[in-house]
Amino acid sequence: MHSLTFRQMSKAYGGVPALSDVSLTLTGGRVHALMGENGAGKSTLIKLIAGVVGADSLSVEKDGVPLPLASAQDAHDAGFRFIHQELNIVPQISVAENVLLGRPYPRRFGLAVDWPRVRAMAREALAFLGAAHIDVAGLAGDLPAGDKMLIKIAAALVADEGRQADLYVLDEPTAALTGEESEMLFAVIARLTAKGAAVLYVSHRIDEVMAICDDVTVLRDGRHVSTGPVAGLSKDQIIHAMTGRDVQDAYPPRRHPIGAEVVAEVSGAADFTLRAGEILGVAGLAEAGQSQLLGLFMGLGRTHDTQVRVMGGPTPATPAEAWARGIAYLPRERRAEGLMLDMSIRANVVLPHLGRYGLRAKAGAERRDAAAMSAKMRVKYDHIDQPVGQLSGGNQQKVVFARALYGQPKLLLLDEPTRGVDVGAKFDIYTTVRDLSAQGCAIILTSSDLPEMLGMCDRILVLQDGRQTEILDTEGLTSAALLTHFYPPEAAHLTQRPSMTSSAQ
Numbered sequence: 001m002h003s004l005t006f007r008q009m010s011k012a013y014g015g016v017p018a019l020s021d022v023s024l025t026l027t028g029g030r031v032h033a034l035m036g037e038n039g040a041g042k043s044t045l046i047k048l049i050a051g052v053v054g055a056d057s058l059s060v061e062k063d064g065v066p067l068p069l070a071s072a073q074d075a076h077d078a079g080f081r082f083i084h085q086e087l088n089i090v091p092q093i094s095v096a097e098n099v100l101l102g103r104p105y106p107r108r109f110g111l112a113v114d115w116p117r118v119r120a121m122a123r124e125a126l127a128f129l130g131a132a133h134i135d136v137a138g139l140a141g142d143l144p145a146g147d148k149m150l151i152k153i154a155a156a157l158v159a160d161e162g163r164q165a166d167l168y169v170l171d172e173p174t175a176a177l178t179g180e181e182s183e184m185l186f187a188v189i190a191r192l193t194a195k196g197a198a199v200l201y202v203s204h205r206i207d208e209v210m211a212i213c214d215d216v217t218v219l220r221d222g223r224h225v226s227t228g229p230v231a232g233l234s235k236d237q238i239i240h241a242m243t244g245r246d247v248q249d250a251y252p253p254r255r256h257p258i259g260a261e262v263v264a265e266v267s268g269a270a271d272f273t274l275r276a277g278e279i280l281g282v283a284g285l286a287e288a289g290q291s292q293l294l295g296l297f298m299g300l301g302r303t304h305d306t307q308v309r310v311m312g313g314p315t316p317a318t319p320a321e322a323w324a325r326g327i328a329y330l331p332r333e334r335r336a337e338g339l340m341l342d343m344s345i346r347a348n349v350v351l352p353h354l355g356r357y358g359l360r361a362k363a364g365a366e367r368r369d370a371a372a373m374s375a376k377m378r379v380k381y382d383h384i385d386q387p388v389g390q391l392s393g394g395n396q397q398k399v400v401f402a403r404a405l406y407g408q409p410k411l412l413l414l415d416e417p418t419r420g421v422d423v424g425a426k427f428d429i430y431t432t433v434r435d436l437s438a439q440g441c442a443i444i445l446t447s448s449d450l451p452e453m454l455g456m457c458d459r460i461l462v463l464q465d466g467r468q469t470e471i472l473d474t475e476g477l478t479s480a481a482l483l484t485h486f487y488p489p490e491a492a493h494l495t496q497r498p499s500m501t502s503s504a505q
């Protein structure tokens with residue numbers, strides 16, 4: 001088994017330290033978790049190991065022998081492989097082509113591409129991962145998120161001619177996966193470590209870390225806090241190491257009755273009435289139509305066979321009209337739909353609300369309001385005119401949240417609001433959502449985190465294939481019971497398998 005030691009990793013941006021003198025030893029056969037609050041320096045550490053960001057200081061040894069690490073090529077040559085949560089596969093081409101993406105295709109006599117060989121190589125790599133069920137000739141875009149993740153890991157394997165690499169770095173790999181897909185990924189991780197690879201696993205999900213990781217390193221404000229075996233640590237101890245405080249680890253209960261005022265009336269493929277102060281969950285298997293249902297209130301996807309009336313008026317024609325009518329939206333894909341990365345935090349928070357500042361640009365008022373909202377969401381930043389692209393992923397999510405909360409919405413649409421958000425900020429978000437509901441704001445929430453849905457929602461609307469099948473009261477409902485409603489009756493046996501991620505907490 002190899003041992004990889006990274007010493008004295010440091011990196012500052014514009015004089016502000018993102019990572020200060022952090023050392024880390026990774027051992028073959030073990031899964032090492034890297035944890036910390038948003039902005040703690042986890043991604044920075046990964047970027048240094050990947051050679052994609054120049055370190056201010058860094059030295060690496062493999063089994064005691066120094067290795068060069070000044071470029072992505074050095075990292076690749078050292079046997080380090082990186083799998084990010086963004087599923088950057090190419091949807092329009094086949095699975096086999098995706099697995100071999102960026103590699104020279106095998107050719108017959110140096111001429112035509114040897115397609116049978118391309119498919120065989122892809123098949124071999126997928127079989128190694130226990131994913132022989134994936135059709136290598138099928139379109140990659142048609143697959144569920146979990147299979148896409150497996151294709152990316154297979155691609156990393158093929159790049160090594162089928163031999164496995166020494167280190168796999170997985171950055172929040174389960175953020176876009178269902179419980180079952182996550183289980184499949186954990187089996188792959190077990191297979192990689194059983195064959196001697198080291199795994200560095202970055203995640204905000206403490207239950208997951210406790211279930212599959214051997215060791216954990218915690219960072220705070222760019223500094224090393226602790227490293228040790230996971231066994232024997234409690235969830236509270238990990239949270240305390242990350243945050244330096246005791247974090248309230250419970251969903252704030254409803255303290256105000258739901259109002260009488262109807263905020264939205266929906267009929268067609270979904271059928272419900274939403275009242276002021278109510279929190280309605282929308283749940284189902286991955287891609288059962290949750291995002292599409294939320295989008296309808298923003299004037300998106302109007303061809304949907306569902307009619308929506310909001311606050312006594314028709315469906316907004318455009319997102320701009322929706323914002324102007326007091327409907328706020330937190331989209332799932334914050335980088336693609338939610339944020340303008342080159343623009344400032346200030347601009348990103350106030351943009352949909354420009355009407356309220358009148359014709360003259362009131363930079364001072366904007367700056368003050370944006371700073372107040374960002375402080376409320378505990379966004380970690382240097383100055384309010386800093387480009388959002390310079391913030392850590394979780395802090396970008398908090399900026400999208402600050403924008404949605406700004407201006408007292410009457411209807412708030414939350415699509416995976418806590419994805420990538422650290423544990424402390426998560427509970428701040430829950431408290432803020434509860435406060436808004438107490439003030440009469442109606443909320444529609446969709447999340448793959450079932451305990452979050454059960455902890456926050458009054459009722460849960462279940463979708464199957466884009467159509468509402470039922471609405472459940474959350475009183476007394478468990479994650480396991482909720483899950484059984486996601487499947488059509490003939491597939492109910494699929495839920496018999498215990499799923500760690502969906503029953504956690």
Ligand SMILES: Nc1ncnc2c1ncn2[C@@H]1O[C@H](COP(=O)(O)OP(=O)(O)OP(=O)(O)O)[C@@H](O)[C@H]1O
Nearest residue numbers: 013018038039040041042043044390391392393394
């Ligand atoms: N390109 C950049 N320019 C300026 N500052 C940056 C840049 N990239 C990262 N930072 C800063 O470095 C610090 C560490 O960020 P990093 O992305 O490593 O955090 P993280 O632990 O990965 O957080 P998250 O859990 O939110 O993903 C943050 O304060 C961030 O704002």
